[in-house]
Structure formats: C-alpha cells, structure tokens
Amino acid sequence: MQSEICNLKLVIKSFGCQMNKLDTALVGSSLTKAGFALTDNVKEADVVLINTCSVREHAEQRVLSHLGHLKHIKESRPDLIVGIIGCMAQRLGEKLLEHEAVNIVCGPAQIPQIANLITEAIEQNEKKLAITERIRKPAPQHDSDALEEFESACRIEDKAIPAQAFVRVMHGCNKFCSYCIVPYVRGPEVSRPPHAVIDQIRKLADAGIKQVTLLGQAVNSYEYKAADKTWSLADLLAKAADIEGIDWLKFVTNYPCEKYFNNILRVMAGSPKVCPYLHIPAQSGSDKTLHAMNRRYTAADYLALLDRARDIVPAIAVAGDFIVGFPGETDADFRATVELVKKARYRNCFIFKYSPRPGTTADKRLEDTVPPEVKQARNVELLAVQQEISGELSRDFLGKEVKVLVEGPSKKPHLNAPENGASPQLVARTAGDWIVVFNGPASLAGQFATVKITKTSPLTLFGQLTSPVK
Numbered sequence: 001m002q003s004e005i006c007n008l009k010l011v012i013k014s015f016g017c018q019m020n021k022l023d024t025a026l027v028g029s030s031l032t033k034a035g036f037a038l039t040d041n042v043k044e045a046d047v048v049l050i051n052t053c054s055v056r057e058h059a060e061q062r063v064l065s066h067l068g069h070l071k072h073i074k075e076s077r078p079d080l081i082v083g084i085i086g087c088m089a090q091r092l093g094e095k096l097l098e099h100e101a102v103n104i105v106c107g108p109a110q111i112p113q114i115a116n117l118i119t120e121a122i123e124q125n126e127k128k129l130a131i132t133e134r135i136r137k138p139a140p141q142h143d144s145d146a147l148e149e150f151e152s153a154c155r156i157e158d159k160a161i162p163a164q165a166f167v168r169v170m171h172g173c174n175k176f177c178s179y180c181i182v183p184y185v186r187g188p189e190v191s192r193p194p195h196a197v198i199d200q201i202r203k204l205a206d207a208g209i210k211q212v213t214l215l216g217q218a219v220n221s222y223e224y225k226a227a228d229k230t231w232s233l234a235d236l237l238a239k240a241a242d243i244e245g246i247d248w249l250k251f252v253t254n255y256p257c258e259k260y261f262n263n264i265l266r267v268m269a270g271s272p273k274v275c276p277y278l279h280i281p282a283q284s285g286s287d288k289t290l291h292a293m294n295r296r297y298t299a300a301d302y303l304a305l306l307d308r309a310r311d312i313v314p315a316i317a318v319a320g321d322f323i324v325g326f327p328g329e330t331d332a333d334f335r336a337t338v339e340l341v342k343k344a345r346y347r348n349c350f351i352f353k354y355s356p357r358p359g360t361t362a363d364k365r366l367e368d369t370v371p372p373e374v375k376q377a378r379n380v381e382l383l384a385v386q387q388e389i390s391g392e393l394s395r396d397f398l399g400k401e402v403k404v405l406v407e408g409p410s411k412k413p414h415l416n417a418p419e420n421g422a423s424p425q426l427v428a429r430t431a432g433d434w435i436v437v438f439n440g441p442a443s444l445a446g447q448f449a450t451v452k453i454t455k456t457s458p459l460t461l462f463g464q465l466t467s468p469v470k
C-alpha cells in the first residue's frame with residue numbers, strides 16, 4: 001500500500017441501478033483495503049468518486065450538475081481529486097476527462113485499477129483515462145481475470161442494509177434493445193464461473209448475510225459452459241440454496257424468454273429459499289412497439305410466460321418495467337400497454353419516459369416523435385392504473401401475518417407512526433419484495449420477523465410485530 005494514500009479521505013457517490021451500487025461497494029471495499037478512509041462529507045474529502053449511470057439522459061445531467069458543483073469547490077481546493085467511474089465514464093471517455101473538475105475517468109471494466117489511477121493522478125499531477133477501447137470485443141483474458149479476482153476478493157455486504165448482499169452473476173448484455181445504452185457501455189454478456197459465485201455466497205453466509213440477490217442485466221440468460229455441464233441460473237440458484245446460513249435468494253432482472261424459464265421457476269417452486277419474486281420487464285404492450293424496441297416477444301408471448309409462472313409458483317409476485325413515449329408510439333399502442341398492465345397484475349412497475357441515448361439503434365434510426373407532455377401524461381396514466389392494481393393486491397394482505405427481513409429504521413416517517421425510542425418505525429421486505437413498515441426495536445435490523453398487516457397502501461404494508469423469527 002502506498003504511504004501517500006494512507007489516511008486520504010474518500011467520498012463515493014452513486015447514481016443508477018443495483019449493478020452500480022454493487023460496483024460502488026466493490027470500489028469502496030477495495031479502496032478501504034488500500035488505506036483510504038470513507039466519509040460522506042465532501043468538505044473533508046481528498047478524493048471524490050462518482051459512479052455514474054447512462055441509461056437515461058436525466059441521470060447523466062445530474063452527474064454533470066454535480067460536476068459543476070465540484071468545479072466550484074476545486075477553485076478553493078485545487079488538490080481535490082475527482083474521478084468518474086461507471087457507464088458514463090465508458091460512454092464519454094476523453095470528453096469527460098476534458099471537464100475542468102475531472103481528474104480520472106475509469107470505465108466499469110477498469111475498476112480494479114482505481115487505487116493505482118488515484119495514486120498516479122496525485123503523484124504525476126496528471127489526468128488519467130482507463131476505459132475499454134472496443135467495448136463489444138471480448139476482453140483480453142488478463143483483464144477478465146483481474147476483474148474476476150477483484151470481484152471475488154472484495155467485501156460486498158451492503159453496510160446500509162444489514163444481512164443483505166448483491167452478487168453479480170454476469171457482466172454486460174447481448175440483447176441490444178434498440179433504446180438501450182447498456183450493451184455499449186457494459187460490453188458483451190459474460191457469465192461468471194459458478195464456483196466463484198458460489199464461493200462468494202458461502203463467504204457472505206459466513207459473514208452473517210441472510211439474503212443474497214443475484215444480479216445480471218438479463219440474469220436468466222446466465223449460462224456457463226464448464227467441462228462437465230452447462231450451468232444455467234436454475235442450477236446456480238439450486239446450488240446457492242444448499243448454502244447454510246442463506247435463507248433468501250432473489251435475482252434481477254429477467255428478460256422475457258423461454259430458455260431456462262421453466263427450470264428457474266421449478267427451482268423457485270421447489271425451494272423455500274428462492275423467493276417467489278420475478279422482476280420481468282415487458283417495456284410495452286404493443287407488438288409494433290416491441291418489434292421496434294427489438295424485444296423478441298409479443299404481448300401474448302409475455303402474458304403466456306406470466307401465466308406459466310403463476311401456474312408453477314402460485315404465490316409469485318411479479319414486477320415490471322415500461323417505457324412510455326417510445327418513437328412512433330400511438331395512442332392505440334399506449335392503450336395496448338395499459339391493457340397489458342391490467343392483465344399482468346404486477347405487484348409494482350417502474351415506468352420511464354423514453355430518453356434517446358446517443359449511439360443506440362432507436363436514436364440513430366427513429367425520430368423521438370412523442371411530445372414531452374404526451375410522455376408525461378402517459379406516464380401518469382400508467383402509474384395510476386398500476387397504483388389501482390397494487391392497491392388491490394396489497395389489500396389481500398390485511399389481517400395476514402407475513403415473514404419479513406428487516407432492513408432497519410425507516411428514513412422517512414410513514415402513516416400512523418407512533419414513535420418512541422425503544423420502538424422506532426422499521427422498514428422490512430417480504431420474500432415477494434413487498435415493503436412492510438412497523439414499529440419495533442432497532443436491534444431487529446438484519447433479522448427475520450413476523451408482522452401482522454393492519455393497514456395497506458399501494459406500495460407499502462403496515463403492521464404490528466408479532467414475533468422475531470430468528
């Protein structure tokens with residue numbers, strides 16, 4: 001470890017998806033090992049790293065406005081080192097390095113180099129760029145070995161949520177949905193070796209982790225050809241379910257396709273550890289729009305998958321994503337999406353307004369025809385339809401007892417919050433990923449408990465603690 005680095009204070013800010021949060025945890029853990037001290041306070045930091053997202057323009061704008069703020073701080077503290085990591089670093093590379101506030105630009109595949117990049121930026125007083133030049137080419141073996149070693153060695157427990165951790169099972173994406181930047185910034189799909197994933201989960205279990213969420217952009221495409229057999233996500237889940245200490249396994253996000261679908265659901269049906277929760281974005285209910293999105297299914301195919309999922313796992317909770325205002329989306333296309341949402345009966349949906357991403361097929365070939373106010377109106381309408389459904393589904397829980405894994409004290413007060421010091425309001429989740437809020441001792445964070453549901457809202461169940469489970 002470089003003596004220069006000892007005692008340097010580091011802030012890491014994270015924008016974006018779960019995959020980014022995992023990268024943030026990996027970088028934080030590796031830099032702590034290298035001698036940095038993590039802080040939340042930019043004023044006392046020597047180094048600020050921003051982990052960025054490129055999925056929608058808005059996410060990038062937030063980072064740019066944050067950089068404006070850091071540029072201002074650097075006027076009085078020119079020694080402050082600012083590094084950009086993640087998808088925006090890979091997408092904008094050199095251009096981002098030209099920003100006055102930026103010292104380091106480091107792509108997702110280069111995060112194992114981050115400690116060295118910081119040291120070099122300080123010692124050589126130079127800007128540093130580390131990104132993949134040809135992102136769709138398979139990485140050279142030594143680079144993927146370095147990434148795997150880094151991934152396996154770092155501690156990735158989520159400090160903010162005790163007893164839970166995320167484990168990446170694959171990098172990249174090969175689906176090329178026409179609107180999506182991910183394949184161009186995260187590279188081709190590469191599944192991690194099953195033994196590395198399983199070893200990592202075993203170590204997490206030894207460290208007290210009870211819930212592991214397996215991550216991949218299209219996690220059900222996980223496929224690893226070993227000498228003796230080809231591993232699918234179903235095999236991985238079955239193996240992980242054998243690990244003592246791990247009680248709940250979740251996996252996100254699924255691409256709607258046949259391959260391995262039944263096998264994954266059968267493992268879910270057969271193991272109490274594999275949570276009955278399926279995040280499977282449809283993106284649209286119009287076949288014309290789905291085709292233009294390069295999603296390789298029709299609305300009928302998608303609904304048939306959901307029917308099958310509910311046949312195999314009757315208690316399954318399903319979540320979805322939708323994009324409204326995709327180029328060429330007519331009122332009739334949008335109505336088809338509303339119909340699909342009504343039929344799918346999701347527990348919840350994430351709804352996004354189409355945001356053109358430079359370099360994607362949709363941006364190159366299709367005009368962003370839907371006016372912002374129409375996108376907004378469709379977003380609001382679809383949310384209202386989903387709220388209604390979530391409200392109905394949540395009311396089914398009234399009077400029932402649910403098992404939850406407690407995350408910790410609630411950050412914001414919810415309905416009916418009789419607070420007292422010994423019994424603050426806690427947030428927890430069920431196996432089906434429902435959010436449950438109840439009063440109980442803060443020491444329950446990271447523990448299982450049972451809660452009797454006494455009140456519901458579309459996104460949250462409220463209740464009373466009946467007993468800690470273990």
Ligand code: SAM
Pocket residue numbers: 017055056179180181182216217218253254255281283321322323352353354355356357
């Ligand atoms: N791989 C996952 C999948 O396919 O479901 C998630 C990818 S992305 C990080 C999460 C969501 O962002 C997508 O499901 C999609 O709804 C949305 N999204 C992706 N690109 C978008 C774009 N250009 N504009 C608006 N929303 C977008």
Ligand code: SF4
Pocket residue numbers: 173174175176177180181182183217218255
């Ligand atoms: Fe993007 Fe489609 Fe891959 Fe998801 S599956 S990351 S939406 S290209």
